[in-house]
Every structure is written in C-alpha cells, then in structure tokens.
Amino acid sequence: MNRHTPVTFSDKFAKKVTRLLRWCADTFFAKRYGHRAIVLETVAAVPGMVSGVFMHFKSLRSMQMGYGSKLREMLAEAENERMHLMTFINIAKPSTFERFLVIFVQGIFFNLYFIMYLISPRTCHRIVGYFEEQAIISYTEYLDEIDCGNIENTPAPKIAIDYWNLSKFAKLRDVIIAVRDDEMGHRDVNHEFVSILDNEVPNKNLIRTKELKSKK
Numbered sequence: 001m002n003r004h005t006p007v008t009f010s011d012k013f014a015k016k017v018t019r020l021l022r023w024c025a026d027t028f029f030a031k032r033y034g035h036r037a038i039v040l041e042t043v044a045a046v047p048g049m050v051s052g053v054f055m056h057f058k059s060l061r062s063m064q065m066g067y068g069s070k071l072r073e074m075l076a077e078a079e080n081e082r083m084h085l086m087t088f089i090n091i092a093k094p095s096t097f098e099r100f101l102v103i104f105v106q107g108i109f110f111n112l113y114f115i116m117y118l119i120s121p122r123t124c125h126r127i128v129g130y131f132e133e134q135a136i137i138s139y140t141e142y143l144d145e146i147d148c149g150n151i152e153n154t155p156a157p158k159i160a161i162d163y164w165n166l167s168k169f170a171k172l173r174d175v176i177i178a179v180r181d182d183e184m185g186h187r188d189v190n191h192e193f194v195s196i197l198d199n200e201v202p203n204k205n206l207i208r209t210k211e212l213k214s215k216k
Contacts, residue, residue, distance in 0.1 A: 004130070004191050010123045018130035033142040033151070034092030037179075040135065041085040042102045043109050044186075047128045048078030050113050054121070070193075077186050083163050084179050090157035091172065125193045132187035139180040146173050 004011070021043070052074040059071065094102070117124045145151040156170035164178040 010120060011126055014123050014126035014130055017127055018134055021131065022134050033138065033145065034088055035094060035098060036138065037088040038085060038092055038094050038098060039102060039105055041081055041088060042106045044131065044135065045078055045081035045085060046106065046110050046113055047124065048074040048081065050110070050117055052078065054117055073189060077189070080182055084182070087157060087160045087163070087175060090159055122194055122197045125190045129187055129191035129194065132183045132190065135183045136180055136187065139176050139183065142176050143173060
C-alpha cells in the first residue's frame with residue numbers, strides 16, 4: 001500500500017494534523033534526523049497503546065474474543081515504536097532539554113489522542129497512517145544524508161543489533177532501513193484498519209500481524 005489520498009472530511013482532518021506535526025518537526029530539527037526521530041518516535045509509541053487499551057476494554061464489555069488479534073497488532077506496534085525510541089536515544093544522545101521535550105510532547109499527545117479516539121477511532125487510525133507515511137519520507141531522507149556523506153555511518157548500537165538480529169558489523173544505515181521497514185508495516189495496518197471500520201475489507205484481512213524483525 002502506497003500513500004493514501006484523503007477523501008472524506010475525516011481523512012482531510014487527519015492529513016492536516018499530520019502536516020502540522022511535520023511542520024513542527026521540520027522547524028525544530030531540520031536535518032538533525034537522529035534528534036527528530038527521538039521526539040517523533042515518542043509520539044509514534046502512543047497510538048498503538050491507546051488503541052490497544054480501548055480494544056481491551058471493548059472486548060471485556062462485549063465479552064467477545066474477536067478483538068484479540070487487533071489488540072495484539074496494536075500492542076506490537078506500540079512496543080516496536082518504543083524500541084525505535086530506545087535505539088535513537090543511543091544514536092543521537094539527546095540533551096537535557098530534548099529529554100524534557102520528549103516528556104512534554106508525549107504528555108500532550110497522549111491526552112489529545114485518547115480524547116480523539118473516544119470521538120473517532122477512524123480518524124485516529126488515519127492520522128497514524130499518514131504519520132507513518134511522513135516517517136518513511138524522513139527516514140528515506142536520513143538514508144540520503146548518510147549516502148551523501150553528510151551524516152557519518154557509525155556502527156549500529158547493540159540494542160539495535162539485538163532487536164533486529166542485525167550483523168555485528170551493522171551500521172547506522174542498516175538500522176534506518178530496518179526502522180523504515182517497520183514504519184511501512186504500521187502505515188499499511190492503520191490505513192487498512194480504517195478500511196475495516198468503513199466495511200471496505202473483511203476483518204480477517206487485518207489479521208496478518210507483521211513478523212517484526214525482533215522476533216527470534
């Protein structure tokens with residue numbers, strides 16, 4: 001699945017929110033991609049957990065097992081994004097201010113996303129889909145900077161080697177490719193989830209949880 005074109009009002013609202021976040025990232029971090037990744041992955045780790053919580057309680061209320069696979073998908077996504085954050089903390093070495101910014105941004109985004117999910121889960125999943133599209137663009141630009149020699153292709157941190165089962169000789173470029181592949185999976189899952197909510201595809205189509213490279 002490639003980039004999604006907004007159709008409904010919900011889609012267009014989600015796109016505008018994503019563009020705002022992209023503008024903020026471009027304004028504050030420009031081409032400091034490692035530091036940009038730290039803040040963005042902090043935000044990216046929120047939606048899967050919030051979605052998982054809502055699905056968990058919906059399953060309890062309805063006393064149905066049907067939410068299990070979707071719940072696991074969302075929690076796996078949240079964990080994957082958390083590991084992206086842990087990886088980039090080792091790569092970019094955030095300053096005290098950036099660590100404070102992470103806490104601040106996460107606190108605001110969590111509460112806004114939680115309220116929004118109460119109102120429109122569809123819009124929330126579309127936002128994540130668009131958010132991941134932008135993440136893919138950013139990581140592709142990150143790779144270009146490495147290939148051009150503008151960013152040093154340093155050795156991959158151990159946490160990344162262990163998580164993605166990379167070679168012990170892996171470099172930063174290998175890590176970025178692994179992270180970008182993960183984001184492609186999250187993009188597709190969230191856009192597909194919206195299609196399920198719109199009854200455009202059967203529920204069973206989402207039950208294809210991507211085998212994250214962390215699994216051994």
